[in-house]
Amino acid sequence: MEFVTVLADKQVKVGEDFTLCCETNTGDFTVTWQKNIQKLYCVEGKHRTGKDGKTVFLQIKKAEMEDEGNYTVTIQNRWGSASCSAMVLVELDEWRIVQWKQDPMINALKSFRICSGDIRELRFLLYGPVGSGKSSIINTIHTIFEGHPHINCPTADLTCMSFTRGFKKYNIRNLPFAFYNLMGLEQGQSYRMHPDDIMSVLKGHIPNNYTFHPHAPIDKDNRHYILNPTLNDRIHCLVSVIPADKISLMSDEVIQKMKTIRAAASKLGIPHVVFMTRVDQVCIMTHRDLTKIYRSRRIKEQMTTCSNRLDVPMNCIFPVRNYQEEVKLNEQLNCLMLEAFTQIVRLADDFVKKSYCFVFNLF
Incomplete structure (x- = not known):
């Protein structure tokens, strides 16, 4: 016995009815259904299974988030058995709106002016595990504004040690934005930054191109130390970078390091967000x-896990995708990154405005 046609993958919206069906070469068999390798227990009014001659079917009423999964049908008689499977994806109601036209966002960022004329550029600090996509974020934003694939910041994969060893500045074309990339957080002691250096970075004591020394944090006796940093020297927004496919697997040690850095930024009033990479x-x-990202059950689950593990509100988490293998630009990818980038620009500008007003009021 065998299938003449097999189950087909389905993508349905919440509340829709759908049917999975396939055809066999015989009408003499018994049928069992599974969902995610577990026996499917039919609920009256929700599921209906049956066969019509050589056709086998499963009907599901009013799709819900819980109906997403891999469905398998097995047919069996005294001559043998056969199985086939299909994936059912359920589109949730869209819970966050994205502008899927890149030009208005690009133009707005190109014409952006910092609230204080004394501040030359908004400064963003990226940090997270090795291979999470920090350097790729910088390359992706460069690519968007250059209009062609751009690689300026070396990247590491999830199995490598961090390429980043120092404190290096990456400007975005001729725009008033600058990124700084900390070395990837790893388990254990090797190549780590001293915690005091992290606080020095946030406060603006560390100059561009400085190389960190794990056992010798920079201090005021170091000739490179910026003794009296201005608001121009400080970090204006902290961006945690987390790979969506590794959130649950990240060690408690790395998570705690990230919380420590976030707490240091919070103490200084520096805003903090999360860029969740590798969503695809x-x-x-x-x-x-990518336009379905805020309809995806799986993405929402990963955002929730990220929120719970890092103690970060959901509205501070932005799923993004970086350029990796592409040789042509992708407007959907660009829009997703531009939405996240626009948010951190606004947060950084607000921080600068508040800090400037505070200093001004002192005098």
Whole structure:
């Protein structure tokens, strides 16, 4: 016995009815259904299974988030058995709106002016695990504004040690924005930054191109130390970078290091957000179509896990995708990154405004 046609993958919206069906070459068999390798227990009014001659079917009423999964049908008789499977993806109601036109966002960022004329540029600090995509974020933003693939910041994958060893500045074309990339957080002691150096970075004591020394944090006796940093020298927004497909696997040690850095920024009043990278690796729907990202059950679950592990509000988490293998620009990818970038620009500008007003009021 065998299948003449097999189950087909489905992508349905919340509340829709759908049917999975396939055809066999015989009508003499018994049928069992599974969902995610577990026996499917039919609920009256929700599921209906059956066969019509050589056709086998499963009907599901009013799709819900919990109906997403891999469905398998097995047919069996005294001559043998056969199975086939299909993936069902359920589109949730969109819970966050993205502008899927890049030009208005690019033009707004190109014409952006910092609230205080004394501040030359807004400064963003990226940090997170090795291979999470920090350097790729910088390259992706460069690519968007250059209009062609751009690689200026070396990247590491999730199995490598960090390429970043020092404190290096990356400007975005001729715009008033600058990124700084800390070395990737790793388990253990090797190549780590001293905690005091992190605070010095946030406060503006560390100059561009400084190389960190794990056992010798920079202090005022170091000739490179910026003794009296101005608001221009400080970090204006902290960006945690987390790979969506590794959130649950990250060690408690690395998570705690990230919380420590976030707490240091919070003490200084510096805003903090999370860029959740590699979203296409955790969700088939998003891999096929990035515009479905805020309809994806899987993405929402990963954002929730990220929120719980890092103690960060959901509205401070931005799923993004970086350029990796592409040789042509992708407007959907650009828009997702531009939405996240626009948010940190606004947060950094607000921080500068508040800090400037505070200093001004002292005098």
